[in-house]
Amino acid sequence: MKRILVVEDEEKIRKIYSRLLREEGFEVMETASADVAYDMLRRKKVDLVLLDIRLPEIEGNILHEMLEYSNIKTNVIVASIYPVEVQKRLIPHAADYFDKSQGLYVLMEKIKKIFPNKNIKVRNR
Numbered sequence: 336m337k338r339i340l341v342v343e344d345e346e347k348i349r350k351i352y353s354r355l356l357r358e359e360g361f362e363v364m365e366t367a368s369a370d371v372a373y374d375m376l377r378r379k380k381v382d383l384v385l386l387d388i389r390l391p392e393i394e395g396n397i398l399h400e401m402l403e404y405s406n407i408k409t410n411v412i413v414a415s416i417y418p419v420e421v422q423k424r425l426i427p428h429a430a431d432y433f434d435k436s437q438g439l440y441v442l443m444e445k446i447k448k449i450f451p452n453k454n455i456k457v458r459n460r
Contacts (some may be wrong), residue, residue, distance in 0.1 A: 337382045337450055340374040341365040342398070342415070343414070344390050350447075352385060352414075355439060356446075359455050369393035373401055381409050383449055385433075387426060388415040396425040403428065410449050414442065 339356050342350040343368040346384060353363045364381070366372050369390050374380070388395040410430040411424045422432040431445045447455045 336360065336362045337453060338362040338364065338380065339383045339385065339446075340372060340381045340409075341373060341385045342395065343367065343385065343387045345387075351439075352442075355443070359443070359446075360453070363427065365389070369395060369398035369401075371446065372398060376402065376407050376409065377405070383410045383430075383446065384414065385414045386411050386426070386429075388417055389423065398428070412442075412445055412449070415457045430434065 339361045341349050341352045341363060346367070349365050349367065353365050356363045366375065366459055370393055372384070377449065386395045386399065392443045395413065403408065411426070412433055413426050413429045414433045414435060415422055416435050419432045419434050430449060432444050433445055443455060
């Protein structure tokens with residue numbers, strides 16, 4: 336089973352992503368903080384991180400740099416309110432970028448590209 340870590344400080348959004356991903360058959364871990372996410376990623380193999388940029392204390396772009404520096408290999412989709420061009424400047428080596436205003440359908444399409452062999456039922460929600 337593919338494992339996804341949702342790093343999102345807004346609980347409502349984090350719970351929506353987690354519920355949707357579990358419905359699609361993913362194992363989901365979640366946290367609101369970058370330091371907890373880093374610890375989780377050091378201890379468990381994670382296939383994908385949905386990473387918000389604006390997080391308390393340590394921002395998402397710093398977490399991404401920590402992962403690169405520590406040689407922790409995982410796919411990252413940046414999921415932020417920032418426009419995609421800003422996301423790309425802040426986190427230049429992510430697998431993909433998602434502007435939260437694009438909606439869940441677009442997010443699931445991006446996840447489907449990461450896992451092309453997984454039967455994801457992308458629905459326009």
